[in-house]
Amino acid sequence: VEIIVHNPFVPETVEGWSLLHQTFRIRWPELRRLSAAARVELAAEAVARLRTEINVDLGRTILVQLLGHKGDLMLIHARRSFDDLSQAQLELTQANLFDLLEPTMSYLSIVELGMYEMTAKIHEQLGAQSLELGSEAYESAFDAAMDVQRSRVLGRLFPELPARRHVCFYPMNKRRGEAKNWYLVPFDDRAAMMREHGHIGRGYSGRVNQIISGSMGLDDWEWGVDLFADDPLVFKKLIYEMRFDRASAEYAEFGPFYVGLQFAPSRLADLLDGRTPQLVTHIPAD
Ligand code: FEC
Numbered sequence: 001v002e003i004i005v006h007n008p009f010v011p012e013t014v015e016g017w018s019l020l021h022q023t024f025r026i027r028w029p030e031l032r033r034l035s036a037a038a039r040v041e042l043a044a045e046a047v048a049r050l051r052t053e054i055n056v057d058l059g060r061t062i063l064v065q066l067l068g069h070k071g072d073l074m075l076i077h078a079r080r081s082f083d084d085l086s087q088a089q090l091e092l093t094q095a096n097l098f099d100l101l102e103p104t105m106s107y108l109s110i111v112e113l114g115m116y117e118m119t120a121k122i123h124e125q126l127g128a129q130s131l132e133l134g135s136e137a138y139e140s141a142f143d144a145a146m147d148v149q150r151s152r153v154l155g156r157l158f159p160e161l162p163a164r165r166h167v168c169f170y171p172m173n174k175r176r177g178e179a180k181n182w183y184l185v186p187f188d189d190r191a192a193m194m195r196e197h198g199h200i201g202r203g204y205s206g207r208v209n210q211i212i213s214g215s216m217g218l219d220d221w222e223w224g225v226d227l228f229a230d231d232p233l234v235f236k237k238l239i240y241e242m243r244f245d246r247a248s249a250e251y252a253e254f255g256p257f258y259v260g261l262q263f264a265p266s267r268l269a270d271l272l273d274g275r276t277p278q279l280v281t282h283i284p285a286d
Helices: 028-032 036-049 082-093 096-100 116-128 136-152 187-202 233-243 246-251 265-272
Strands: 012-026 061-066 073-079 101-115 166-176 209-214 223-229 252-254 258-263
Touching: 012 082, 012 116, 012 136, 012 209, 012 223, 036 082, 036 096, 036 265, 061 265, 073 082, 073 166, 096 101, 101 116, 101 223, 116 136, 116 187, 166 233, 166 246, 187 233, 187 246, 223 233, 233 246, 246 252, 258 265
Parallel strands: none
Antiparallel strands: 012 073, 012 101, 061 073, 061 258, 101 209, 166 223, 166 252, 166 258, 209 223
């Protein structure tokens, strides 16, 4: 029996950054007992241990002040590999600030682009060349076609984490209870629903950046969704509108939402001092 590497029922995906989200509660009482100078020192030492500068090859870490009780600080680490994510995680444990942080959530995933249209197209093209599904020729021709697709979307697999003020992260599944299961729906129907989904999404072009990461086999939900916007109302409008797209209305199940304000790493001391840290490092004179 031939082993089918490229199962026509499964949409192909291409992968980019490994992502680790971490949220922490800050131990405010202990922090308040320190002098302002000590808090500045704590912040500087912690930031020096995080790779916060934009680096298109190695990735970076961004800082988000969370609103609400689910944590005070969220870090999003984007790295090339799980080894590099591990180092980012360990690096933080070596900071003095770490003694004042209590983890409240973490989420592991890999940036993913789903390719419904392309999967169907490649299978169709190879079938038209009378290659036989599962044969070595078929599978290697498929791999070659996917390599072309991967290089085409490389910039979207390794995106810069957008420097936008508002960040919204949540995990989600695509099945509901026992009645609704995305994975039992025929390929073409799923592809049509994803087209509709992409169409709604593109209506928000420019107002939001979205990064979808896959977490099957990696964490407790199937996908992580990161949204970045200047105006937080965009999250509310976009997610509301998407509830009406069939893929969401019928199949989507959502985990907890983490929403907050991205800030410049050099402003971490402001947060520790109890002042909302800003994304810009200096206010331009008018
Ligand atoms: O089956 C799968 O592959 C599901 C992976 C997946 C999830 C998901 C959820 C959300 N998205 C949201 C926003 C946008 C915006 C755009 C957009 C487009 C796509 C495309 C694919 C895709 N999304 Fe998605 N989304 C998933 C996958 N999404 C594939 C089309 C190709 C692409 O552009 O990458 C438009 C982007 C643009 O072109 O500018 C915006 C939001 C959610 C979570 C809410 C919900 O699902 O109801 C918001 C999972």
